[in-house]
Amino acid sequence: xxxxxxxxxxxxxxxxxxxxxxxxxxxxxxxxxxxxxxxxxxxxxxxxxxxxxxxxxxxxxxxxxxxxxxxxxxxxxxxxxxxxxxxxxxxxxxxxxxxxxxxxxxxxxxxxxxxxxxxxxxxxxxxxxxxxxxxxxxxxxxx
Numbered sequence: 001x002x003x004x005x006x007x008x009x010x011x012x013x014x015x016x017x018x019x020x021x022x023x024x025x026x027x028x029x030x031x032x033x034x035x036x037x038x039x040x041x042x043x044x045x046x047x048x049x050x051x052x053x054x055x056x057x058x059x060x061x062x063x064x065x066x067x068x069x070x071x072x073x074x075x076x077x078x079x080x081x082x083x084x085x086x087x088x089x090x091x092x093x094x095x096x097x098x099x100x101x102x103x104x105x106x107x108x109x110x111x112x113x114x115x116x117x118x119x120x121x122x123x124x125x126x127x128x129x130x131x132x133x134x135x136x137x138x139x140x141x142x143x
Contacts, residue, residue: 027124030090034122034131035140038071038099042138045069045101070100073120090124099133107138 071077073094095118100108107114114135122129130143 024125026089027122027127027129030088030124031122031129031131031142033088034073034092034120035142038131038133038140041069041071041099042101042105046103046105069102070098072098090122092120092122094118094120101138105138106136107133 073092074097096109099118102108102113107118114133116135118133120131120133122131132141132143133139134141
């Protein structure tokens with residue numbers, strides 16, 4: 001029984017020492033958070049949350065307000081979109097302050113549909129990930 005207690009104590013000490021050497025994934029976590037919020041906004045714009053299969057005749061096109069179809073690239077807006085209160089620590093430097101989606105999920109701005117990709121830089125501890133939203137499809141990639 002004493003041997004078992006010693007084994008558990010030694011494993012606890014090793015786990016504590018090993019956890020301090022684990023790499024920080026905050027940049028990747030923040031990048032994935034922004035991507036999920038972009039995809040969430042795109043799906044809301046397409047009306048997926050309003051459609052119930054077999055019951056809804058059509059999507060409600062009259063609900064195209066900013067909070068439903070657009071995303072603003074600032075930490076206050078992003079954190080208020082999330083219901084789990086994610087702590088966003090990275091610095092965002094987008095090409096534009098916001099991005100909207102139409103009912104087909106295509107990205108647009110006030111001038112019309114986008115014909116060039118939109119890059120959003122996510123920076124944490126002098127490391128940067130670039131998120132690109134492609135034109136026409138709204139597909140999101142990390143560089």
